[in-house]
Amino acid sequence: MHVDVLPEMMPACIRRHPALMMQRAAMQQEVNPMKYENIQTSVEGAVALVTLNRPKVLNALNHDMMTEIADAIDAFAADDAIAAIVITGNDKAFAAGADISEMVDKTAVEMYLSDHFARQWERFTSCRKPIIAAVAGHALGGGCELAMMCDVIVCAENARFGQPEVKLGVLPGIGGTQRLVRAVGKAKAMDMCLSGRTMGAEEAERAGLVSRVFATEALVPEAMKLAAEIAGMSRPALYMIKEAINRAYETTLAEGLRFERRLFHAAFATHDQREGMRAFLEKRAAQWTHS
């Protein structure tokens, strides 16, 4: 199900131009076929919700599902009416990993030539809009890795995170050994990846893997609320913050500080910087123009 946005929810600059409205509708049709079989998508204001939907196999990530997730993210990334994205599963599972039945008989050459996993997740992580993972139940293997590809992870009290690939005779293949170390440090990452043990919500919050824990029934509404709050900020500022924080993973402190300072200076070229600071001094809400 894709619930399209109402014209009145579109940015004013698009509403004023019928040609842009038509172009936008055509683009949305083109990039968002709305024929997903393994996920569901919906829109609430400026927030898109992507729900993984293979409940019989605990949302195991097969090729089609990974492609649909990447397609949906691309479509929402191209949609000016969307400012933030939430990705979730169901109460039992966010995703229990890559689909083992799809991989069991693959050869190394097949995995290498198809560059298994790579393309979809490169598309996912190239999205410039903030993505929040709302995790309930199992987030294992590729499921834990998908959550870690998001910008923020919030979870339900019943969430369980883990990289159990060692029990399958392999190792994590979409970033588990890399992102988990950065999220929770070497000791816990080694412990989890070498033993395959899982981590509950409380430990995950304590270790810094997740930012907030909610009651299971409150998870998606709270994640949507957080996403709406983020979506209400200046978009140039959001993009710059995401880019700067992600740069911290890739570079030295000195280079990262230089990168942040350049972006900070560049932020003063935006109308939103003037507006945000003036609004503070005038004790009123800022009216962002995202320009």
Ligand code: CAA
């Ligand atoms: N791939 C394919 N099918 C899966 C699956 C997976 N990753 N995880 C669960 N399923 C299927 C089960 O085979 C089962 O199907 P059937 O009903 O047809 O038998 C169904 O989902 C329900 O699962 P269980 O009966 O096992 O449910 P449970 O509640 O007893 O156990 C679980 C839940 C502990 C999560 C268990 O399903 C499990 O251990 N799953 C596998 C977890 C895993 O190893 N993930 C890593 C995959 S490899 C990977 O992700 C590599 C990478 O880095 C990208």
